[in-house]
Each structure stands twice: as structure tokens, then as C-alpha cells.
Amino acid sequence: xxxxxxxxxxxxxxxxxxxxxxxxxxxxxxxxxxxxxxxxxxxxxxxxxxxxxxxxxxxxxxxxxxxxxxxxxxxxxxxxxxxxxxxxxxxxxxxxxxxxxxxxxxxxxxxxxxxxxxxxxxxxxxxxxxxxxxxxxxxxxxxxxxxxxxxxxxxxxxxxxxxxxxxxxxxxxxxxxxxxxxxxxxxxxxxxxxxxxxxxxxxxxxxxxxxxxxxxxxxxxxxxxxxxxxxxxxxxxxxxxxxxxxxxxxxxxxxxxxxxx
Ligand code: SAM
Numbered sequence: 001x002x003x004x005x006x007x008x009x010x011x012x013x014x015x016x017x018x019x020x021x022x023x024x025x026x027x028x029x030x031x032x033x034x035x036x037x038x039x040x041x042x043x044x045x046x047x048x049x050x051x052x053x054x055x056x057x058x059x060x061x062x063x064x065x066x067x068x069x070x071x072x073x074x075x076x077x078x079x080x081x082x083x084x085x086x087x088x089x090x091x092x093x094x095x096x097x098x099x100x101x102x103x104x105x106x107x108x109x110x111x112x113x114x115x116x117x118x119x120x121x122x123x124x125x126x127x128x129x130x131x132x133x134x135x136x137x138x139x140x141x142x143x144x145x146x147x148x149x150x151x152x153x154x155x156x157x158x159x160x161x162x163x164x165x166x167x168x169x170x171x172x173x174x175x176x177x178x179x180x181x182x183x184x185x186x187x188x189x190x191x192x193x194x195x196x197x198x199x200x201x202x203x204x205x206x207x208x209x210x211x212x213x214x215x216x217x218x219x220x221x222x223x224x225x226x227x228x229x230x231x232x233x234x235x236x237x238x239x240x241x242x243x244x245x246x247x248x249x250x251x252x253x254x255x256x257x258x259x260x261x
Contacts, residue, residue: 011154025072027209028103029106040148051079063143065092066143067146068098069149071103075147080122096122098149099128100126104124129163148177151178173256176253179247226245233258
């Protein structure tokens with residue numbers, strides 16, 4: 001592959017991922033829209049409404065959520081909106097965490113445009129998902145989300161174990177990630193062509209950064225299938241219902257959920 005990924009060590013992979021996201025931070029939101037033809041917004045809206053944040057908060061105790069690899073805030077901001085508007089419930093707290101300070105800085109800047117009451121529900125944390133800091137305590141969270149982040153982690157089982165550790169019993173792990181379109185050969189062919197030819201080219205033209213977007217495409221290709229990833233979630237100790245996942249747009253993306261027993 002482009003970066004010879006299979007032969008590099010975990011820390012080398014982490015450095016590369018850091019480099020990619022530092023260089024795409026500024027163009028990240030615009031590029032998401034271009035590369036996905038805007039569809040990532042629909043997936044994210046669906047992901048958040050399926051989690052219904054703010055619905056189950058007991059009186060007095062805020063619902064505590066952690067958005068891991070939260071980057072520029074797309075998921076957390078939707079969760080705030082959903083809790084405040086759909087559930088008329090401001091009694092929530094969301095920590096946006098990311099390993100990359102440049103992505104977090106863009107998220108912080110964007111959060112200043114939110115209503116002040118939303119901003120007071122929010123905090124930011126620079127953290128590696130594979131080794132969350134001690135301030136995120138065991139059994140302390142109601143909801144853990146990770147959206148388009150987990151495929152970049154060097155050690156996915158370690159991150160899943162951390163998710164399991166920090167969630168309360170009954171707490172929900174929810175992941176939105178690119179996945180496999182194997183069941184639809186024609187859609188798969190079009191999608192593969194789009195991602196392997198168009199996306200690096202668009203990255204070059206729009207963000208002057210072909211390599212980073214090439215990396216993103218390859219990281220999608222390497223990510224496990226819906227079933228294999230579901231099995232990893234189960235191995236980390238989560239209970240899943242039904243298949244354990246929901247395909248979006250034929251499997252271009254998928255939502256996986258697990259509950260900590
Ligand atoms: N969640 C956002 C979204 O849905 O638009 C951002 C996704 S962005 C494609 C992936 C993010 O994962 C980047 O911000 C990157 O810094 C972060 N990331 C990569 N490796 C990480 C790790 N080990 N721990 C925490 N965040 C990580």
C-alpha cells in the first residue's frame with residue numbers, strides 16, 4: 001500500500017495518522033461534503049437520532065456522553081441539538097475527545113457559534129482512544145460514540161476495551177464507520193472507482209493533499225467487514241442485539257451498537 005502500512009509499528013502508524021489529520025484539519029469539513037456528496041450529513045443525522053440523546057436522563061443526573069475521535073464536532077453538536085430541541089432536555093454533558101489537537105482546535109472554534117446553553121454542556125479533551133486518561137473513570141458514561149474514527153486506530157481491540165471500561169453497566173457503545181458493500185456488486189464497483197480514483201484527485205485539487213486522502217481511502221478498504229467488526233465488539237464484552245449492525249447506503253457506512261451488560 002501507499003504507506004506500507006502493514007509493516008509499520010503501532011507508534012509509526014499513530015504518527016502517520018497524526019500527520020494526516022493535522023494536514024486535513026482545516027479542509028476536513030468541506031472535503032467530507034465533497035467526497036460523500038453530502039451524504040455523510042444524512043448518516044450522521046440518522047446515527048444521532050437512533051441514539052436519541054437526552055431521552056433517558058434521570059432527574060438531577062446529567063446523561064454523560066463521550067464522543068471519541070470527535071474531531072471537528074459533527075456528532076457532538078448534533079447530539080446537543082437533539083437533546084435540547086427534540087427532547088427539550090439540556091441536562092446532558094458531552095466530552096469531545098480526539099488525539100489530534102488541530103482537529104480539536106477546529107471543533108472548539110466551531111462550537112463558539114453554538115447557543116451558549118449548548119456550549120456549557122460541552123468539554124474538550126485531547127486523548128488517545130486506546131488509552132483514555134484517568135479522568136474518564138470506570139463505569140462513568142451513559143453513551144460512547146465514535147464516528148469515522150475507529151478505522152484509524154492502531155489497536156482497535158484496545159480501544160473497544162477502553163470503551164467497555166468507561167461505560168456504565170447498561171451504557172451504549174455506538175460506532176458509525178465506513179464498511180463493506182459486498183452484497184451489491186454494481187454499487188460496490190461504482191463506489192470503489194469513486195473512492196480509489198476520484199477521492200485522491202479531489203484531495204489534490206481541493207486540499208492540495210493527495211497523500212492524506214489516499215491514506216483515508218486505503219484505511220476504509222482495510223477496515224473489517226460488518227460481521228468481523230461486530231465480533232470484535234462482542235469479544236470486548238458488549239452484548240449486541242440482532243445482527244449487531246445496521247447498513248447505511250448499501251453498506252458504504254454501517255452503525256454498530258453494543259450494550260455493556
Ligand atoms: N468524528 C468526526 C466525524 O465524524 O466527522 C471526525 C472523524 S475524522 C475522519 C477521524 C478522527 O480520528 C481524527 O480527528 C483523528 O485525529 C482521530 N483519531 C485518530 N486516531 C485516534 C486515536 N487513537 N484516538 C483518538 N482519536 C483518534
